[in-house]
Amino acid sequence: MTISVDELLPDELLDTIRGRAAGYDESNGFCHEDIRDLARAGYLKMFTPADDGGLGYGLEQVAAAQTRLATAAPATALAVNMHLVWNGVAHALKSRGDSSLDYVLAEAAAGEIFGFGISEPGNDSVLFDSKTTAEPTGDGGYRFTGTKIFTSLSPVWTRLGVFGKDTTGGEESLVYGFVDRAAAGYTIKDDWNTLGMRASQSCTTVLEGAEVPADRVFRKMPVGPNPDALVFAIFATFETLLAAVYTGIGRRALDIAVDAAHRRTSAKHDGRSYAQDPDVRRKVAAAAMALEAVQAHVSTTASQVDALTDHGQWWFPKLVSVKVHATEQARDIVDTAIRVAGGGSYFRGSELERLYRDVLAGSFHPSNEDSAHATVANAWLGPVED
Numbered sequence: 280m281t282i283s284v285d286e287l288l289p290d291e292l293l294d295t296i297r298g299r300a301a302g303y304d305e306s307n308g309f310c311h312e313d314i315r316d317l318a319r320a321g322y323l324k325m326f327t328p329a330d331d332g333g334l335g336y337g338l339e340q341v342a343a344a345q346t347r348l349a350t351a352a353p354a355t356a357l358a359v360n361m362h363l364v365w366n367g368v369a370h371a372l373k374s375r376g377d378s379s380l381d382y383v384l385a386e387a388a389a390g391e392i393f394g395f396g397i398s399e400p401g402n403d404s405v406l407f408d409s410k411t412t413a414e415p416t417g418d419g420g421y422r423f424t425g426t427k428i429f430t431s432l433s434p435v436w437t438r439l440g441v442f443g444k445d446t447t448g449g450e451e452s453l454v455y456g457f458v459d460r461a462a463a464g465y466t467i468k469d470d471w472n473t474l475g476m477r478a479s480q481s482c483t484t485v486l487e488g489a490e491v492p493a494d495r496v497f498r499k500m501p502v503g504p505n506p507d508a509l510v511f512a513i514f515a516t517f518e519t520l521l522a523a524v525y526t527g528i529g530r531r532a533l534d535i536a537v538d539a540a541h542r543r544t545s546a547k548h549d550g551r552s553y554a555q556d557p558d559v560r561r562k563v564a565a566a567a568m569a570l571e572a573v574q575a576h577v578s579t580t581a582s583q584v585d586a587l588t589d590h591g592q593w594w595f596p597k598l599v600s601v602k603v604h605a606t607e608q609a610r611d612i613v614d615t616a617i618r619v620a621g622g623g624s625y626f627r628g629s630e631l632e633r634l635y636r637d638v639l640a641g642s643f644h645p646s647n648e649d650s651a652h653a654t655v656a657n658a659w660l661g662p663v664e665d
């Protein structure tokens with residue numbers, strides 16, 4: 280029998296993880312102890328089937344777990360998200376009859392940690408083109424050369440999922456593979472010093488002919504938008520789990536706002552708490568309603584991915600919508616929480632001050648607000664005419 284999300288992440292573990300978050304943020308340190316504790320709890324093998332030593336979760340349960348984890352430590356949750364994305368991709372493909380990434384699920388159960396080396400400087404085509412070169416080695420393998428930015432989990436990944444472009448054949452193709460940590464031909468820069476999400480240590484990875492053997496090359500496809508199931512699986516898992524993380528930030532901010540409203544008292548109103556103040560009550564209510572909608576949106580989307588719901592061409596607009604909805608609402612909820620909590624939240628070291636910095640990262644992940652709106656507008660209005 281599989282365990283529930285609350286059993287997987289009990290309050291005590293969550294409190295321990297929450298207790299470390301400020302320290303990681305202050306020292307700009309990687310969340311090593313969190314990853315160790317999460318691995319021990321089985322968190323990194325959530326998607327692996329129970330028969331193969333995992334928890335047998337689907338996307339809906341993993342999203343719920345990520346929301347819960349993010350209430351304690353957003354940067355830890357975001358970092359783990361990248362490992363979970365590759366596992367979720369493997370799970371989504373497996374559910375659709377494609378076992379090409381089953382080894383990811385098996386290796387996650389054996390303790391391997393997967394990084395997501397996709398983003399590149401100036402590549403706003405994201406998955407549809409690459410500035411990284413994938414050069415065939417002649418035996419089915421490839422050598423990757425290029426720069427990957429914001430590689431979360433940099434200190435600990437043992438497999439880095441990358442993609443690059445092979446221009447050697449007739450038709451250019453995009454090639455996906457996993458670089459082993461022990462492989463030669465890459466450098467991790469020590470350059471992560473950001474406003475928020477500091478414990479994710481999403482450093483720059485420079486690929487300098489990093490070799491991926493044939494059995495670790497897992498997809499080749501033409502450049503450009505593509506109906507390949509891998510593209511759907513990456514989009515569906517990435518957007519949904521990212522939305523889940525930012526939903527957790529919103530949830531935590533609301534809890535802090537409620538506490539603050541009870542704790543702060545008004546001299547003007549005979550020492551009554553701000554929880555009695557109509558303006559504060561309205562702000563908290565509005566944030567709670569926004570959170571309800573986001574939570575429902577994330578879990579519905581995740582359950583439909585699990586259920587193999589066929590939205591056809593509407594899937595992509597739906598997926599970018601859940602990401603933008605969750606990240607933007609989380610930002611608004613944190614903003615409201617700060618107004619409710621008052622000036623104390625402005626001090627360095629207050630949890631809301633950290634959440635304010637962490638939540639800002641939501642707008643940078645793909646699909647950003649502009650490209651998401653273009654996707655949704657195209658779906659409803661058709662493409663812009665030349």
Ligand SMILES: Cc1cc2nc3c(=O)[nH]c(=O)nc-3n(C[C@H](O)[C@H](O)[C@H](O)COP(=O)(O)OP(=O)(O)OC[C@H]3O[C@@H](n4cnc5c(N)ncnc54)[C@H](O)[C@@H]3O)c2cc1C
Pocket residue numbers: 357361394395396397398399400401402428429430431432476479481640641643644645
């Ligand atoms: C906290 C966090 C964690 C993330 N984790 C991951 C992860 O694990 N894996 C992953 O794949 N992505 C990750 N991302 C990356 C994210 O998905 C975006 O790709 C990233 O935020 C870049 O956004 P941007 O294009 O708006 O940045 P930009 O600011 O436009 O560009 C980013 C960098 O590239 C440089 N650059 C921009 N254009 C060019 C150009 N034409 N030529 C040369 N250099 C250029 C800029 O100077 C800048 O340093 C993460 C992002 C954040 C915020």
